[in-house]
Amino acid sequence: MAGKIYVVGLGPGGPDQITPRGEAALAASDVLVGYTVYINLIRDRWPGKELVATPMTTEAQRCRLCLERALAGQTAAMVCGGDPGVYGMAGLIFQVCRDRPEVEIQVIPGVTAATAGAALLGAPLTHDFAVISLSDALTPWETIEKRLLAAAEGDFALCLYNPASRRRPDTLARAAALLLERLPGDRVCGLARMVGREGESWQLCTLRELGKAPADMFTTVFIGSSRTMVLNGRMVTPRGYEKRGEL
Amino acid sequence: MAGKIYVVGLGPGGPDQITPRGEAALAASDVLVGYTVYINLIRDRWPGKELVATPMTTEAQRCRLCLERALAGQTAAMVCGGDPGVYGMAGLIFQVCRDRPEVEIQVIPGVTAATAGAALLGAPLTHDFAVISLSDALTPWETIEKRLLAAAEGDFALCLYNPASRRRPDTLARAAALLLERLPGDRVCGLARMVGREGESWQLCTLRELGKAPADMFTTVFIGSSRTMVLNGRMVTPRGYEKRGEL
Numbered sequence: 386m387a388g389k390i391y392v393v394g395l396g397p398g399g400p401d402q403i404t405p406r407g408e409a410a411l412a413a414s415d416v417l418v419g420y421t422v423y424i425n426l427i428r429d430r431w432p433g434k435e436l437v438a439t440p441m442t443t444e445a446q447r448c449r450l451c452l453e454r455a456l457a458g459q460t461a462a463m464v465c466g467g468d469p470g471v472y473g474m475a476g477l478i479f480q481v482c483r484d485r486p487e488v489e490i491q492v493i494p495g496v497t498a499a500t501a502g503a504a505l506l507g508a509p510l511t512h513d514f515a516v517i518s519l520s521d522a523l524t525p526w527e528t529i530e531k532r533l534l535a536a537a538e539g540d541f542a543l544c545l546y547n548p549a550s551r552r553r554p555d556t557l558a559r560a561a562a563l564l565l566e567r568l569p570g571d572r573v574c575g576l577a578r579m580v581g582r583e584g585e586s587w588q589l590c591t592l593r594e595l596g597k598a599p600a601d602m603f604t605t606v607f608i609g610s611s612r613t614m615v616l617n618g619r620m621v622t623p624r625g626y627e628k629r630g631e632l
Numbered sequence: 633m634a635g636k637i638y639v640v641g642l643g644p645g646g647p648d649q650i651t652p653r654g655e656a657a658l659a660a661s662d663v664l665v666g667y668t669v670y671i672n673l674i675r676d677r678w679p680g681k682e683l684v685a686t687p688m689t690t691e692a693q694r695c696r697l698c699l700e701r702a703l704a705g706q707t708a709a710m711v712c713g714g715d716p717g718v719y720g721m722a723g724l725i726f727q728v729c730r731d732r733p734e735v736e737i738q739v740i741p742g743v744t745a746a747t748a749g750a751a752l753l754g755a756p757l758t759h760d761f762a763v764i765s766l767s768d769a770l771t772p773w774e775t776i777e778k779r780l781l782a783a784a785e786g787d788f789a790l791c792l793y794n795p796a797s798r799r800r801p802d803t804l805a806r807a808a809a810l811l812l813e814r815l816p817g818d819r820v821c822g823l824a825r826m827v828g829r830e831g832e833s834w835q836l837c838t839l840r841e842l843g844k845a846p847a848d849m850f851t852t853v854f855i856g857s858s859r860t861m862v863l864n865g866r867m868v869t870p871r872g873y874e875k876r877g878e879l
Contacts (some may be wrong), residue, residue, distance in 0.1 A: 394747075397741075402653055403651065403652075404650065406646075406648040470747050470755050470756075470757050471758070475750075475755035476755035477873050479864070479866055479868045480863065480873070493751065494743045494747040495743065496742065500717050500742075507723075507739070508716075508722035511722055523872030523876075528787075531787070539779040540782075617729070617733045619726055623724075624724065627727070632692055632727055
C-alpha cells in the first residue's frame with residue numbers, strides 16, 4: 386500500500402512559529418526532506434529521525450525522493466519555510482506525483498513571509514494586496530514587470546519575495562525604478578529581514594529610497610497602496626473603518 | 633506604566649492551527665477581546681480568563697477596549713481569525729492607538745485563509761497572486777472592480793475573501809461575470825469553506841460555473857492564473873520548475 390506525503394510549512398523559522406498540526410505531521414513522518422537551510426532549522430528538535438537535506442536547485446529531485454519513499458509505503462514530510470503553498474514545494478509535489486494518484490498528499494499550511502513580515506512592520510497588508518517574486522530563475526523578467534505594473538494599476542499594496550540575490554543584486558532596484566514611473570516617490574515602503582530568526586530586523590523607507598535599500602534572499606519587501614501611512618513608526622494600510630465615522 | 637496589546641491570529645480555527653507564539657501571547661494576556669465567533673472558538677481553552685466578545689460592526693469599539701485596558705496597565709489580546717494583518721484588526725488597532733505611542737503593540741501572525749484554503753485545494757497560490765475582499769462595506773465596489781480587472785490583466789492567481797454574505801448574495805456572481813469579460817470560461821477555480829473547522833469542505837469548478845457556486849462569509853474563493861491546472865483532482869499553479877527540464 387502506498388504511503389503518504391505531508392508538505393509542511395515551518396512558518397518564519399523559530400520552533401514557536403510552526404502550528405501544532407505541522408509539528409504532528411513531522412512527528413508522524415518516517416523521513417523529513419528539505420532544503421538544507423530548513424532542515425538545519427529543525428535538526429535539533431528531531432533527534433533519531435531520518436533527515437535528508439538537499440541544496441537549492443535540486444527541488445524536483447527532492448520531491449521525487451518523497452515520492453519514492455511514499456511508494457515504498459513510508460510517510461515522508463517535505464519541509465518548507467513559511468507556507469509550502471507560497472513559492473514553496475506544494476505545487477511541485479503535485480506535479481511530480483501526477484501519475485501516482487495512489488499517493489496521498491496533504492499540504493499543511495504555515496505562516497508565510499508576507500504575513501510574518503507584515504506583522505513586524507505594522508499592518509501593511511490589511512487591505513487588498515498582491516504578492517510577486519522578483520526571482521527570474523523560473524519566471525521571465527517581462528512577466529515580473531507586467532505584474533508589477535498591473536499591481537500598481539490596481540492600487541494594491543505589494544509584497545515582494547526574493548527581492549535580490551547574489552546572482553541578481555539589482556532586481557529590487559529595477560523593480561523600484563519601474564514602479565516609480567507610475568507611483569509617487571514618497572509611497573511608504575518597508576523591508577523585513579530574517580523574520581522570526583536570529584538577527585531579525587526591519588525598516589521603513591520611501592519608494593524613492595527602496596532601490597538602494599539592503600535586500601537579499603532573506604528579505605521580504607512591502608510597498609504600500611495609495612492609502613498606506615506611517616503611524617507611530619509603523620507601516621499601516623487602513624481598511625476603511627474611518628468611513629463609518631467610528632474613529 | 634502603560635500595558636501592552638497583542639493582536640493575535642488564531643489561524644483557520646482549530647486549536648492545532650494557532651502557533652505556540654500566539655498561544656503564549658493569549659496565556660500572557662489579562663483579557664482576550666474579539667468578535668463573538670472567534671472568542672467562542674477559544675472559550676473552552678481559557679477557563680478563568682476574562683473574555684470579551686463583541687458583535688460584528690463594532691470593530692473600533694473593540695479596539696478601544698484593548699487600548700483602555702492597556703492604558704490601565706493591563707495586557708490585552710485582540711483575537712482575530714486567520715492572520716490579524718489580512719482583513720483583520722491589526723490596522724485598526726494602530727489607528728485607534730495613534731495618539732498613544734506609549735502603548736506597545738505586537739502583532740502575532742497566523743495562518744490566513746488564503747494559504748489554509750489553498751492547502752486544502754492543492755497549490756493554487758504557488759506562483760504570484762493577488763488577494764481581494766469582495767465586501768463593499770468599507771470599500772467602494774468600483775475599487776473592487778478595478779482591482780479584479782488589474783489582477784486579470786497581470787495574470788495573477790486570485791484569492792477572494794468575503795465572496796458573498798446575506799446582505800450581498802450576488803457579489804461573487806458579479807465578480808465572476810466581470811472577470812469572464814477578460815478571462816476564458818474554463819479557467820480553473822476553487823472554493824474552500826469552513827477551513828480547519830467542523831464542516832470543512834472544498835470543490836473545484838470553472839470560472840464559467842463560479843457565479844453559481846455556493847459561497848458565503850465562511851468561503852474563500854480561488855481563481856487560477858493562465859497556468860493553473862487540475863492534477864489528480866487538485867488545483868495547482870506550477871512555479872515553472874518544468875522549464876529546468878527536471879520534470
